[in-house]
Every structure is written in C-alpha cells, then in structure tokens.
Amino acid sequence: MKETIKKLQSYQPAPLPEEVEKKYNLKRLARLSANENSYGQSPRVVTALQHFDFNELNYYPDGYATQLRARVANKLKVDGDNIIFGVGLDEIIAYLSRVFLEPGDEVIVSQPTFSEYALNAQIEGAKVIEVPVQEPSGKQNLAKMVDLMNSRTKMVWLCNPNNPTGVYESVADLRSFMQKVPQDVLVLIDEAYIQFVTDAQPATALPLLKEFDNIAIMRTFSKIYGLANLRVGFIVMSQQLANYVQTIRLPYNLNSLSQLAASVALDDQAFVEDVRAKNRVERDRWEQFFRQVGLQSYHSQANFVYFKTDQAAALGKKLLLNGYQIREGLAPDALRISVGKAADNVAMQKIIADTLQ
Numbered sequence: 001m002k003e004t005i006k007k008l009q010s011y012q013p014a015p016l017p018e019e020v021e022k023k024y025n026l027k028r029l030a031r032l033s034a035n036e037n038s039y040g041q042s043p044r045v046v047t048a049l050q051h052f053d054f055n056e057l058n059y060y061p062d063g064y065a066t067q068l069r070a071r072v073a074n075k076l077k078v079d080g081d082n083i084i085f086g087v088g089l090d091e092i093i094a095y096l097s098r099v100f101l102e103p104g105d106e107v108i109v110s111q112p113t114f115s116e117y118a119l120n121a122q123i124e125g126a127k128v129i130e131v132p133v134q135e136p137s138g139k140q141n142l143a144k145m146v147d148l149m150n151s152r153t154k155m156v157w158l159c160n161p162n163n164p165t166g167v168y169e170s171v172a173d174l175r176s177f178m179q180k181v182p183q184d185v186l187v188l189i190d191e192a193y194i195q196f197v198t199d200a201q202p203a204t205a206l207p208l209l210k211e212f213d214n215i216a217i218m219r220t221f222s223k224i225y226g227l228a229n230l231r232v233g234f235i236v237m238s239q240q241l242a243n244y245v246q247t248i249r250l251p252y253n254l255n256s257l258s259q260l261a262a263s264v265a266l267d268d269q270a271f272v273e274d275v276r277a278k279n280r281v282e283r284d285r286w287e288q289f290f291r292q293v294g295l296q297s298y299h300s301q302a303n304f305v306y307f308k309t310d311q312a313a314a315l316g317k318k319l320l321l322n323g324y325q326i327r328e329g330l331a332p333d334a335l336r337i338s339v340g341k342a343a344d345n346v347a348m349q350k351i352i353a354d355t356l357q
C-alpha cells in the first residue's frame, strides 16, 4: 500500500438528485453544483445514439478513436497523433501525473483551482505548491509562479477560465508567462470551459502549441457539448510528450457510444453557439445581481459564478431546501453556482437577496 494514498481523501462526486430530492422532500432539484450544461445536449447526438448498432457490443471499441481523432484534429488544426483521448479530463489528469511525476517533485497550482490536479500530484507523492489568485481580480498569479519554480518543479496547472473563479487569462499573458518558464517544466492549460469565454475571440491558447514544446492544451466534451455522462476529454501536446502518455493509456478507454457522440457533437456548432449565447446572458445577469446586492464576486467567463459571503453555509442550505443544489465547501466563505436557466437564476437570486437582507 502506498503511504501517500492512506493520507488522501477521495474526490467527492455530487450526490444523486433523486437521493437529495427524497432527503429534503423536494419536488424538483436543479443540480447546479457540478458545472454541467443547463441546456442539455445536441439533439443530433441523441439521434445518432438512437441509431447506434447495439448488436456489436461483443467487440472492443476502436482503441485509436480514429474518426473522432480525425474530426478533432481537423477542427482544431492540429496533428491527430498529438492528441490523447481520456475518459473525461479526469483520466487525462491522472495519466499526466502518473507519467511525469515522481515522489519529491513539485507541482504548482493556483488557489483556488480544480482540486484534481493536487489530488493526483499527491497520489504520485509530489509536493503541491499553491499560489493564491490575485485580489480583487481573481487573476492567477503567473509572476509568482515563475518565482517559485526551481529544479524540482515539474508541472504547472493553469485552468483557463479557472474553476471555481471563472476568471480568464489572455493568450498574450500566457505567452509572456511561457517565455519565462524553464523548458523542462510542463505547463498544462485546462480549457474545459474555454468555449464559454466571450471577452476574447479566439480565446484558446492553442496557437502556443506551435511556439512552445512544454505546453499542452486540454479540452472536454462534458461542458459546452453537454456530454458529461459519456466521459470524453483530450489533451493536445508535442509528439514526444504525447508518446509518453500514450504508453500508459488504457488501450480501449473510450467506448464506441462515447466516440460517436463526441464526433457528432463536434459538428453541431449551432448548439455550441446557442449555449454560449444563453449562458452569457444569464452570467451577465448574475454579475449585475452581485453588484446590486454588494456581494464580492469575480468576472466569470465560464458557465458558473463564484462569490464570497460570510453566510455561505446558511445560504447553501437555504438554496438546497428550495430545490437548488450548488457547490459548497470550496472555501468556508464562498459559494459556486453553475449558471442555470433564466427562471432558476431569478429564483436563486431572490432567495439570496432575501437571506442577506
């Protein structure tokens, strides 16, 4: 048994809506705690899955995800061999940590950020160095990260836009950061929420792949494509790095249904545009609300908002009792809410305003 594992706590997935409904005697629960897509998934994906040939379940899936790979490569204008697919980005985060980290190595992350980077680093026995985001902007402190790099530093995780703050870092800022990062430090840009960005177009750091060998870009089908259930994520990185990760990738990690769904989802740009537009309207409404009631929040470019309150626990409970499950526990004085549909956002805002009166 690895000693490191004994000391760690596992990731806590959101509880099942049915269980929560039963426990609190709710007619309906809106799950806004996991940054899922409030607008469902592309109808084209549903149709494609309905036409899936279920008589070939006895065969292993395409271990190279050939069709999906070709479509992603074409869409992102990258070489197909530079892509590694995973069972969600969760699997990619585990793979990367397994390949690149040894006990005693150091990994730099922002505080707060997505918790799985640190958890996976710790599983490998690496030390996690946390760099608080800057106040009041919530921007990640890239200069401080450079200052903290030393010969033990192996990886830097940059979630962009960052979960849970929603704050976006520009490509120009990331480029000037990369120019200061030693070449043997791997920089992982997690773009799980990049398609929700509206402040910059294009928002992605993909162009940096051509400029730096030690950068990698991660994407998922769980968020704007609304396919969280089917578990498809991927990373694009230099050929040499991709070869290392490929060595440990489980041979048939993506099942055929997931490969099909992701391929079809990629082609439905209209769905993506629609979700982005609706999310933007509702996110703006949240920002305006926070300003009106005087709550401190960051300028989110994702599909969730994060705000500070000394009544976090009470508010979380109140929202839950009214059928809104949001994300608590990220910090004692903060809450994160996935942007919901208009009526739900209005209802939640009323509950918050009434509670804080």
Ligand SMILES: Cc1ncc(COP(=O)(O)O)c(C=O)c1O
Binding pocket: 034, 035, 087, 088, 089, 090, 091, 114, 159, 163, 190, 192, 219, 220, 221, 222, 228, 231, 232, 233
């Ligand atoms: C920043 C970030 N990265 C990765 C993931 C994992 O995504 P996936 O569903 O692709 O495993 C999440 C999920 O919430 C996330 O917020």
